[in-house]
Amino acid sequence: MVATVSFPPRPARRRASRKLTGAVLAAAATSLMAAAPAALAAKVPPCRDARTPITQASRADMQRAVVCLINQRRVADHLPSLVSSRKLDLSAQRWTNSMIGNEDFSHGNAFTNRLTAVGFKWTAIGENIATGYSTPQGVVNAWMSSPGHCANILDPTYREVGTGLSVRFIHGAADIDGTWTQDFGRLMGQRALSANDGPAQACYRD
Numbered sequence: 001m002v003a004t005v006s007f008p009p010r011p012a013r014r015r016a017s018r019k020l021t022g023a024v025l026a027a028a029a030t031s032l033m034a035a036a037p038a039a040l041a042a043k044v045p046p047c048r049d050a051r052t053p054i055t056q057a058s059r060a061d062m063q064r065a066v067v068c069l070i071n072q073r074r075v076a077d078h079l080p081s082l083v084s085s086r087k088l089d090l091s092a093q094r095w096t097n098s099m100i101g102n103e104d105f106s107h108g109n110a111f112t113n114r115l116t117a118v119g120f121k122w123t124a125i126g127e128n129i130a131t132g133y134s135t136p137q138g139v140v141n142a143w144m145s146s147p148g149h150c151a152n153i154l155d156p157t158y159r160e161v162g163t164g165l166s167v168r169f170i171h172g173a174a175d176i177d178g179t180w181t182q183d184f185g186r187l188m189g190q191r192a193l194s195a196n197d198g199p200a201q202a203c204y205r206d
Contacts, residue, residue: 047072050137054167054178063089063163065136066182070153070161073144077199079156082184087120088162092181094118095129096164100179105131115183124192126152126184132169132177139180150203156194158184 047068049061057065063084071081091114099105107127108114115125128149133139143149152158162183169177186192 047136051135053134054165055134059093059165062136062165066140066163066165066180067161069136069140070182073140073153074199077154077196079154079196079199080159080193082158082161085120085160085162085185087118088115088160088183088185089164090162091115091118091120092127092162092164092183094164095127095183096166096179096181099129099131099181100166100168105129105179115185120185121188122185123188123190124155124157124186126155126158128152128182128184129180131179133180134177139178143182147204151200152182152184154199154203155184156196156200157186157192159186159190159193160184 047065049057049065050069052061052065054062067082067084074081095108095114098108107129111127112122112125115122128143130139130142133142140153143153164181164183166179167177168179
């Protein structure tokens with residue numbers, strides 16, 4: 001099993017990722033948030049509500065926008081799209097609520113147990129978290145600019161994804177900022193739809 005964890009240096013704009021497919025823990029360096037490449041924007045249609053503030057749309061609309069955005073990235077790199085999972089949505093939302101309630105921005109000590117607890121019988125799982133981003137486009141741009149988060153989004157072995165969010169900002173009270181969790185996974189017995197790990201590996205080289 002391989003696990004990756006990354007934390008950016010700025011306290012007010014934070015995101016973290018974890019990947020679990022085995023037993024080795026490694027740290028992943030982070031980079032500053034970058035805008036989506038213009039070439040990519042020209043290749044794929046826009047996602048509805050991608051730039052809508054978290055306070056001006058429903059949770060379902062925000063979830064759909066984030067999943068649409070990460071699938072744009074995957075398709076552009078010739079990877080299969082991920083399917084939204086109600087169980088992973090539940091896990092991600094519970095963890096977002098927990099981070100807000102406890103004022104603790106982390107993956108906690110029971111990452112695997114959280115996904116198992118919602119009935120997701122996994123063979124591979126990963127997680128990205130972020131706080132301080134007010135739109136789906138903002139949080140996805142931030143994740144894509146950080147190697148560990150980018151690698152989770154472009155991992156060819158995942159098949160399902162869940163998203164949790166809150167209008168609240170950890171360690172602050174700004175109503176326009178949000179806190180986000182995204183859980184990735186593949187169920188036990190399912191095969192990976194792609195073996196193309198080139199895009200995920202490129203996250204660490206760009």
